[in-house]
Amino acid sequence: MLGPERIERWLAEDLGHHDVTNEVPGRTTGRFVAKEPGVVAGLDAAAAVFDYLGVAVTERLDDGTSVDSGEVVLRTEGPAKATLRAERTAVNLAGHAAGIATRTRRAVHAAHEVDEDVRIAGTRKTTPGLRGVEKRAIVAGGGDTHRLDLSHMVMVKDNHVAELGLEGAVDHFRERVSFTTKIEVEVEDPDRAPRAAAAGADIVMLDNMDPATTEDAVERLPEATLAEASGGITVSDVPAYAATGVNVISMGSLTHSASSLDLSFRTGDE
Secondary structure, rough: OOOHHHHHHHHHHOOOOOOOOOOOOEEEEEEEEOOOOOEEEHHHHHOOOOOOOOOEEEEEOOOOOEEEOOOOOEEEEEEHEEEEEEEHHHHHHHHHHHHHHHHHHHHHHHHOOOOOOEEEOOOOOOOOHHHHHHHHHHHHHHEOOOOOOOOOOOEEEEHHHHHOOOOHHHHHOOOOOOOOEEEEEEEOOOOOHHHHHHHOOOOOEEEEOOOOHHHHHOOOOOOOOOEEEEOOOOHHHHHHHHOOOOOOOOHHEEEEEEOOOOOEEEEOOO
């Protein structure tokens, strides 16, 4: 949730203790303009910033809308001082989120050109304090959020296996989770994939494998077990991984490597 405390922290970071720059009288209108094609996202966060300072958002596109360069994404009306104070924080949030949505949409299209059933998912490699904004941006781009936090699923990683053994780790966590909670096991060797499934994994993550090795691992899994490819996958890699038979391709690069969409905020008459 975008509570007032979070918005206040965002604004305080930019405004400091003595903002003279935005001491502008009167009222004005404003608008976000896309300076390049992309997919808009983060407009709920941007609108919340304007609303917090008493500036009305009079019009905005839905998150997930594709735009061309020059299109107006959001419009505002209110006191000039408050409008200018909100501008940079709101633009930064919307530009960052739109960059993630745009990158996600490209990955989804790349996957679906090969296999329409493959899902593109984010990871927990998000910016501290912005996970909600970034995960919603992934959804706006047509992707899957994966787990939002550690409570949503148990992921048995290499460190767990080193401490408890593969089968031992799955048994350990199965005894502690709700019947509604899925368990995913990360493997880096095709030989471990069927072992993870036999141990009771709902999902097997095929981590840091090239496409040919990933396909080999998928062929060793029972049909009921979901297969996820992960590990340094970029948008250009997606078609090759989509052709391996995996159900999910998870990509930290959706969030940690997405460039912001270039948005401009302009006031006054068009």
